[in-house]
Amino acid sequence: MRDRGTYAGGGLMGAIVLFVLAGPLLWPLGPSEMDLAARNAGASLAHPLGTDQLGRDMLARLMAGGRLSLATGFAAMAVALLVGAGVGIAAGLSRRLDAPLMRLTDLFLSLPVLPLLLIAATLFRAPLAARFGAEAGLFILVAGLIGLTSWMAPARILRGEVRGLSQSDMIRAARSTGTRLPQMIGRHILPAIAGSLGVAAALGVASAILMESALSFLGLGFPSDIASWGRLLHEGTPHLGSHPGRALWPGALISAVALAATLMGDGLRDMASGGRRAARQARHMV
Amino acid sequence: MRSRTLARIAIALPTLLVIWAAIFALLEAAPGDPMAELPATIPAEVREAMREALGLGQAAPLRFALWLEQMLLIEPAVAIDALLGTSLAAGEARILSWQTRGPVMALIAQRLPQTLAVMGGAYLIGTLAAIWLGVASARRRRGALDRAGAVVASLGYALPPFFTAAVLIYVFGISLGWTPTVYDTTLDVTDWASFGAQMRQMILPIAVLSLQTTAQITRYMRAAMLDTLERDHIRAARAHGLPERRVIWHRALRNSLVPVVPVIALGAPQIFAGAIITEAIFGVNGVGQLLVTSLRQADLPTVQTIAALAALAIVLANLASDIVLGWIDPRLAAPETAPRNA
Amino acid sequence: MSLLDLSDLSVLHRGAVARAVDGASIRLGPGESLSLIGASGAGKTALVSSLLGLLPKADIAGRALWHGGAGGPVDLLSLPPRDLRALCGREIGMVFQDPATALDPVMRIGAQITEPMRLHLGLDARAARARVLDLLGRIGFPDAAAAFDAYPHQLSGGMRQRASIAAALAASPRLLIADEPVSALDAPLRAGILDLLDELRRETGMALICVTHDMDVVRRLGGRAAVMEAGRIVEEGAVRDILDAPRHPATRALIAATALDTAPDGPGKAAPLLRIDGLSVRYGAGPLAVSGTDLVLGRGETLALVGASGSGKSTLARAALGLERAAEGRVLLDGVDMARAGGRQMRALRARIQMVFQDPVTSLDPRRSLGRQVGDPLRNYGRAAGRDVIAELFAQVGLPADLMDRLPREVSGGQRQRAAIARALALGPDILVVDEGLSALDSVQAAGILALLRRLQATRGLALLMITHDIRVARAAAHRIAVMEAGRIVEEAPTRALLAAPSHPASAALLGAHVAPPERV
Amino acid sequence: EERGRDGMVRLLYWQAPSTLNPYLSGGIKDVEAASLMLEPLARLSPEGEMIPWLAAEIPSYENGGVSEDMRSIRWELKPGLVWSDGSPVTSADIAFTHAYCTAPGSGCAQAAKFRDIDRIETPDAATAILHFTEAKPYPYAAFVGPQTPILQAAQFADCMGPKAPGCTAQNFAPIGTGPFKVTEFRPGDAARLVANDAFRAPGQPAFAEVLLKGGGDAMAAGRAVLETGEFDYAWNLQLSPEILGRMEASGRGQVVAAFSTLVERLAFNLREPEAAPSDAAPAPNAALADVSVRRALTLALDRGLMAEIGYGKTGRVACNILPGPPLYASDANEGCAQQDIEGARALLDGSGWIDADGDGVRERGDTELEFVFQTSTNAVRQDFQALAKEWWGQIGAKTELRAVDASVFFGNDAASPDTLQKFNADIQMYAGASDSPDPEAYLSGWSCDSAPTAENGWSGQNVGAWCDPAYDALLERLSGTAGAMDRAALARTLNDMLVQQYVVVPLVDRGRVSAHANSLGGVRINAWDSELWNIAEWHRLPE
Numbered sequence A: 001m002r003d004r005g006t007y008a009g010g011g012l013m014g015a016i017v018l019f020v021l022a023g024p025l026l027w028p029l030g031p032s033e034m035d036l037a038a039r040n041a042g043a044s045l046a047h048p049l050g051t052d053q054l055g056r057d058m059l060a061r062l063m064a065g066g067r068l069s070l071a072t073g074f075a076a077m078a079v080a081l082l083v084g085a086g087v088g089i090a091a092g093l094s095r096r097l098d099a100p101l102m103r104l105t106d107l108f109l110s111l112p113v114l115p116l117l118l119i120a121a122t123l124f125r126a127p128l129a130a131r132f133g134a135e136a137g138l139f140i141l142v143a144g145l146i147g148l149t150s151w152m153a154p155a156r157i158l159r160g161e162v163r164g165l166s167q168s169d170m171i172r173a174a175r176s177t178g179t180r181l182p183q184m185i186g187r188h189i190l191p192a193i194a195g196s197l198g199v200a201a202a203l204g205v206a207s208a209i210l211m212e213s214a215l216s217f218l219g220l221g222f223p224s225d226i227a228s229w230g231r232l233l234h235e236g237t238p239h240l241g242s243h244p245g246r247a248l249w250p251g252a253l254i255s256a257v258a259l260a261a262t263l264m265g266d267g268l269r270d271m272a273s274g275g276r277r278a279a280r281q282a283r284h285m286v
Numbered sequence B: 001m002r003s004r005t006l007a008r009i010a011i012a013l014p015t016l017l018v019i020w021a022a023i024f025a026l027l028e029a030a031p032g033d034p035m036a037e038l039p040a041t042i043p044a045e046v047r048e049a050m051r052e053a054l055g056l057g058q059a060a061p062l063r064f065a066l067w068l069e070q071m072l073l074i075e076p077a078v079a080i081d082a083l084l085g086t087s088l089a090a091g092e093a094r095i096l097s098w099q100t101r102g103p104v105m106a107l108i109a110q111r112l113p114q115t116l117a118v119m120g121g122a123y124l125i126g127t128l129a130a131i132w133l134g135v136a137s138a139r140r141r142r143g144a145l146d147r148a149g150a151v152v153a154s155l156g157y158a159l160p161p162f163f164t165a166a167v168l169i170y171v172f173g174i175s176l177g178w179t180p181t182v183y184d185t186t187l188d189v190t191d192w193a194s195f196g197a198q199m200r201q202m203i204l205p206i207a208v209l210s211l212q213t214t215a216q217i218t219r220y221m222r223a224a225m226l227d228t229l230e231r232d233h234i235r236a237a238r239a240h241g242l243p244e245r246r247v248i249w250h251r252a253l254r255n256s257l258v259p260v261v262p263v264i265a266l267g268a269p270q271i272f273a274g275a276i277i278t279e280a281i282f283g284v285n286g287v288g289q290l291l292v293t294s295l296r297q298a299d300l301p302t303v304q305t306i307a308a309l310a311a312l313a314i315v316l317a318n319l320a321s322d323i324v325l326g327w328i329d330p331r332l333a334a335p336e337t338a339p340r341n342a
Numbered sequence C: 001m002s003l004l005d006l007s008d009l010s011v012l013h014r015g016a017v018a019r020a021v022d023g024a025s026i027r028l029g030p031g032e033s034l035s036l037i038g039a040s041g042a043g044k045t046a047l048v049s050s051l052l053g054l055l056p057k058a059d060i061a062g063r064a065l066w067h068g069g070a071g072g073p074v075d076l077l078s079l080p081p082r083d084l085r086a087l088c089g090r091e092i093g094m095v096f097q098d099p100a101t102a103l104d105p106v107m108r109i110g111a112q113i114t115e116p117m118r119l120h121l122g123l124d125a126r127a128a129r130a131r132v133l134d135l136l137g138r139i140g141f142p143d144a145a146a147a148f149d150a151y152p153h154q155l156s157g158g159m160r161q162r163a164s165i166a167a168a169l170a171a172s173p174r175l176l177i178a179d180e181p182v183s184a185l186d187a188p189l190r191a192g193i194l195d196l197l198d199e200l201r202r203e204t205g206m207a208l209i210c211v212t213h214d215m216d217v218v219r220r221l222g223g224r225a226a227v228m229e230a231g232r233i234v235e236e237g238a239v240r241d242i243l244d245a246p247r248h249p250a251t252r253a254l255i256a257a258t259a260l261d262t263a264p265d266g267p268g269k270a271a272p273l274l275r276i277d278g279l280s281v282r283y284g285a286g287p288l289a290v291s292g293t294d295l296v297l298g299r300g301e302t303l304a305l306v307g308a309s310g311s312g313k314s315t316l317a318r319a320a321l322g323l324e325r326a327a328e329g330r331v332l333l334d335g336v337d338m339a340r341a342g343g344r345q346m347r348a349l350r351a352r353i354q355m356v357f358q359d360p361v362t363s364l365d366p367r368r369s370l371g372r373q374v375g376d377p378l379r380n381y382g383r384a385a386g387r388d389v390i391a392e393l394f395a396q397v398g399l400p401a402d403l404m405d406r407l408p409r410e411v412s413g414g415q416r417q418r419a420a421i422a423r424a425l426a427l428g429p430d431i432l433v434v435d436e437g438l439s440a441l442d443s444v445q446a447a448g449i450l451a452l453l454r455r456l457q458a459t460r461g462l463a464l465l466m467i468t469h470d471i472r473v474a475r476a477a478a479h480r481i482a483v484m485e486a487g488r489i490v491e492e493a494p495t496r497a498l499l500a501a502p503s504h505p506a507s508a509a510l511l512g513a514h515v516a517p518p519e520r521v
Numbered sequence D: 001e002e003r004g005r006d007g008m009v010r011l012l013y014w015q016a017p018s019t020l021n022p023y024l025s026g027g028i029k030d031v032e033a034a035s036l037m038l039e040p041l042a043r044l045s046p047e048g049e050m051i052p053w054l055a056a057e058i059p060s061y062e063n064g065g066v067s068e069d070m071r072s073i074r075w076e077l078k079p080g081l082v083w084s085d086g087s088p089v090t091s092a093d094i095a096f097t098h099a100y101c102t103a104p105g106s107g108c109a110q111a112a113k114f115r116d117i118d119r120i121e122t123p124d125a126a127t128a129i130l131h132f133t134e135a136k137p138y139p140y141a142a143f144v145g146p147q148t149p150i151l152q153a154a155q156f157a158d159c160m161g162p163k164a165p166g167c168t169a170q171n172f173a174p175i176g177t178g179p180f181k182v183t184e185f186r187p188g189d190a191a192r193l194v195a196n197d198a199f200r201a202p203g204q205p206a207f208a209e210v211l212l213k214g215g216g217d218a219m220a221a222g223r224a225v226l227e228t229g230e231f232d233y234a235w236n237l238q239l240s241p242e243i244l245g246r247m248e249a250s251g252r253g254q255v256v257a258a259f260s261t262l263v264e265r266l267a268f269n270l271r272e273p274e275a276a277p278s279d280a281a282p283a284p285n286a287a288l289a290d291v292s293v294r295r296a297l298t299l300a301l302d303r304g305l306m307a308e309i310g311y312g313k314t315g316r317v318a319c320n321i322l323p324g325p326p327l328y329a330s331d332a333n334e335g336c337a338q339q340d341i342e343g344a345r346a347l348l349d350g351s352g353w354i355d356a357d358g359d360g361v362r363e364r365g366d367t368e369l370e371f372v373f374q375t376s377t378n379a380v381r382q383d384f385q386a387l388a389k390e391w392w393g394q395i396g397a398k399t400e401l402r403a404v405d406a407s408v409f410f411g412n413d414a415a416s417p418d419t420l421q422k423f424n425a426d427i428q429m430y431a432g433a434s435d436s437p438d439p440e441a442y443l444s445g446w447s448c449d450s451a452p453t454a455e456n457g458w459s460g461q462n463v464g465a466w467c468d469p470a471y472d473a474l475l476e477r478l479s480g481t482a483g484a485m486d487r488a489a490l491a492r493t494l495n496d497m498l499v500q501q502y503v504v505v506p507l508v509d510r511g512r513v514s515a516h517a518n519s520l521g522g523v524r525i526n527a528w529d530s531e532l533w534n535i536a537e538w539h540r541l542p543e
Ligand SMILES: Nc1ncnc2c1ncn2[C@@H]1O[C@H](COP(=O)(O)OP(=O)(O)OP(=O)(O)O)[C@@H](O)[C@H]1O
Pocket: C013, C014, C015, C016, C020, C038, C039, C040, C041, C042, C043, C044, C045, C046, C047, C097, C409, C410, C411, C412, C413, C414, C415, C440, C442
């Protein structure tokens, strides 16, 4: 009963993943196939969600774009969370690192994003492409850039929580039994900050999906012929009056991912706070 | 406590200088050309002469030093002059924008009121709504409100402002015609009618922005509140007979604000720096819009100055967040007790 | 006329198999005092918590008629939460078993106590403050104003417990429910608080339900007593009858175990294992919490550290483990300076000195099951930590193995305490620091743990630093006793010598309050 | 009729002017805003013809205004002209304006237009004679068009050279002769103006006030005029044709377009491999050196469809890189709108480009028909990219698309690899125009020495680095030829060389697009001059 939300989240996420992964196998049209005779078409049997200004099938584009969006969304969120949680926990635990790390965070928060992205892309695009191949290199670049510009919020939020914990008897006791840093973090700190972490993750996925499209408008993201959800949403927005579906569908999908991630984040928090596990255990013993 | 606050402020100043230098270096290194907007037919040597006139002939460190002097000495002096009618800064070279060739600070001063009104209003409303919604969702966990809150929050942070703004404009501006679609910065509030007009033009941008703010803060608030409500001292407060309202809004809220205060502080600098996309869409020509247009035109002095002020706001907000945190939770302000080998 | 009429109360915790309280009935009149005794885990806390609706997740059956209100009797168990809340604090006050977690960490002590008082009594801020200051003074805070402005984390364990009592008494309730109210207090303070409760009972007609495992406290409170075992009330009657002529075997066991035998003589001149040299510790800019103490602990030796609440015992212990930074002085473990030890060496040292923290609730991770937490030290050093190993550790401290998967908040206070002890013993340390480790245990359990420690001492040469306020525990366990006052060790002597002839007034006070024959009511 | 009878007119320039002194900014938005106050001696009509404005007539060989040796031109002011502060306009103001822009250290954006003026002689208050340093077959650069209006000497006297930028009060409120004068200017945001009481035409302007508002984007601007009617005129509506069409359909206003020479085009990278911008950047695909490949790529494009999809009625197929004025437009390239996939395939087959290895991409020897196609980020350009990729795929060429942020792409930052000039790709798309009806400057952008190189700091418009001595020789002739007919003939030949050798592929002749409310009368959108050139004649139409 109490897990309904988590299951709903997981189910929703599963459905979306299925849609973008299996959908293209079932749907005959490709995302960049143009039907120049049927531009800006409304919903029809041939194009259930209509077509765009070049006659490309919206359904196919949504499925193809979703792969890209989900992959970048999760990868970039992971990067941001990894860096953010790392910095936040380090600053929270160590008084010595606190000031420098927080000033670094201030610095990154202060740097104007646009020039930062432009420079980073100029510096790293070619080397990454050379090292990992064009596509993987671009993916790493995009996920890295998004991570680079969004780790600061989790860092600052988690730092405060960790700081409070680090003063507690619980951490003292753990330390006195010889708990090493990684275990300390894994056993005691991460579960304690799971609530915020879950929220940050859910937020992170959605914002990374949107950020990817912002990057592609700067010419830093993926090439324009691969349409991510963020990009479709952006392209569709001006047509809200005439073809609302073109913006509403990608918007709905991004929101659905965010909602699923949110519900799953809630579940993560519950799991970390232990109530569910213990209850289940007790039932097993009957 | 006070000396610790002072120490923090003391460390904030050099931090700020480093940040300012970093911003300058970044802007120097970033691609972009103040002449890019000019018609292609303007010959290279004319462009060169124009660059010279902008002061680009000087070495970058020199320009940074000059900017720093203007920022730290001349501009404050100008501000004092304007307030007190003195003439401390008479004849000194102020920071000039490359786009307008006018003083950057004058530009910012022109832009700040609308940014403060719209962003500030949105942030205040958004934060309060978020706290209320977060608390309410946590209290009736998995209840209808909690579920609705999750959906609203997901929509709020998954839908970018360019989309929500477009929808709102379409519905309220075009279909219903209730609100203007272009923000009039020259509107002076002198009477009820103009006040009404001001409210009408502010409501959509505020709605867009506060939706975003609410979405982000409310989830953190909820998570923190859930954690707090499980603690024993809340149980104790109930056993002492405090009314639930007081337990929640006083005891539990204060405890759960710890992770939320940094979130609030993170967004607060926007009140001064502006929200770029929303300002652009509604034509609220605030600081954010100034920053984008300056960036687009590689107007480095303006960008540098706005970014520097934003950095100041960020550092101050974070400082404030630390101080407030220490005040909310005295354990966080506690001096070093943890020994080495942590 | 009765005040509270409890009949056939049952409590089943969510997910639990057995009832924590099983058909208990109690009747209490105004001004009456009822001591609730019983083994750890017997259901005492469950019983009293259920009365105030503090177990929202448990199935509660039965009736608890409250006759205190103006409009006739009400059933506390079926009262709407809103009305129940109105009763709480004003008519029924509650002192929680774990004082550390019952206090709001982000509020000053004074404010926490003042708030319900102002609410219930409608006092203005100044009057409330005066009243709270008075209360704090009466409850044993020498500097009431400082305590008023302190945050919970700035107080010692005993101080927190007293603050909790003050909060419960603030609104002059008609019934005080106190769950182990004096377990962390030294003898003089304990006496003072019991006097205060007595006084209130006589003056205001306050009734009292006191959960305790300390027979002296029971005797001192007088009135009636009820004995619980496995959720049932197995015996009830006048304190004198119960203590002097216990009928139920459970009661007899509890009473028998209070007579601890005295400690054997010390191991003689053992090699010093732990040496503390001129150690001082300071919190922030405050005064020294520990100043210039010297202490030596030899292999196989037990040293009891006694002293008034807030005298710096816990601080000294934490510093000995390197958990608190020393302002001055050093801690040498086997000749190695802890502050200078490198990472690897430090880890090796850590395994050799372990500690049972004063507050088992805060020292356990609320999100990790007891079994895991007891196994954690083993895992830290790469040793096997299978369920069987942990079950053995559990058995050692008398914990049933089926508590392994429970979270700390899902077990009783004594069970938490024992889990904390099991954790500290897991690594087989050379030195064990026990900060009030037996205070939450009933006498049977306490005797068992003491026996265990003594056995370890005999077989492995375990050195024990026991912090306690209970002279009897000190007498039973320690070879030597050190007395602390205001951050200093003021006297140190072999147990017998010190008990026979305390030379420092502080020691005399600690002993005196105890030695005095308990007042019989 | 009375001046100022129609109240306020609201103009929406979403890219807001940042200064009102066109000499300190070459940006079109600033030039347009300044044209409300500041006026030149002559303007260009919507058809690209010169019309006298402050001058009494256009000087020419025929009327003797231009000297035989083409080294001087004589302008006469209209009689009785006054500045908005009431003082008379004299030839000294003309001479001053020249001095102002050529003073060293001012960073004058229009310096090129004054470059060859040796001195200005002012025999009387109404006459200014411009003496050139060399023969100028086309002597109408300075003081013609909105970029080079006349400044009031009295106002700007203290703003010479390095002091020019600091004269904020002057730059933000120049005194002019135009129909309006500034009352409030907030750079980048809004300007308010009122009718100039001293304006020379009686009964003009019809509007008493102008609100020139900036901010937002093209979408918002279009909406405010066409859908909600909040504004009367919106400038530069680069929106997709469906959107514009839908907005226009709400019936409040209309979209207007005017054409000059703004051509969206493809450029092929014809650089020698060793002249690649840097070691890191790959050399351009050698296949482009084969004119038949360039031609095949061109044939595969359906320019008609592109114009329709991207611009609708605001664009038309461009077959010439110089599409106007009419006299200058070549008619040798008609029919380019037709797509010819078969023809393109045959062409490639014929010149040895075949798909031997069956990977769907044609090759000859080691050279595959694989191209990197870059442009700036912009919705229409990305659509064009997608279309080209599709069509080129049909003829067996593979395309990798790249989009670069516009500020970087057009930024000409020598340090960035992604600029138009560095051309770090095989094919790129951008728009360019001649800013004067005389195309000499524009066409000389394809001379050999205007190729951007490391030596010249990556400046120059010949981004493809195409070099043909014959073209340079023709350019040389053009610079010595006077007379519109002869010049036009030469220009057409040059245009044909560029187009027929497939150095560039003109795609779409883009109009300037604006919108005005139905209630606004007198609007004649002008792509050669300021769109506000005739605002004095604008008026409110009766409902
Ligand atoms: N939340 C819970 N879920 C499941 N079982 C619980 C929970 N809380 C307590 N118990 C179990 O209920 C029984 C009674 O617990 P209770 O806390 O009432 O004991 P107690 O008599 O107060 O013991 P102590 O003297 O040790 O505090 C114990 O066996 C305990 O393990």
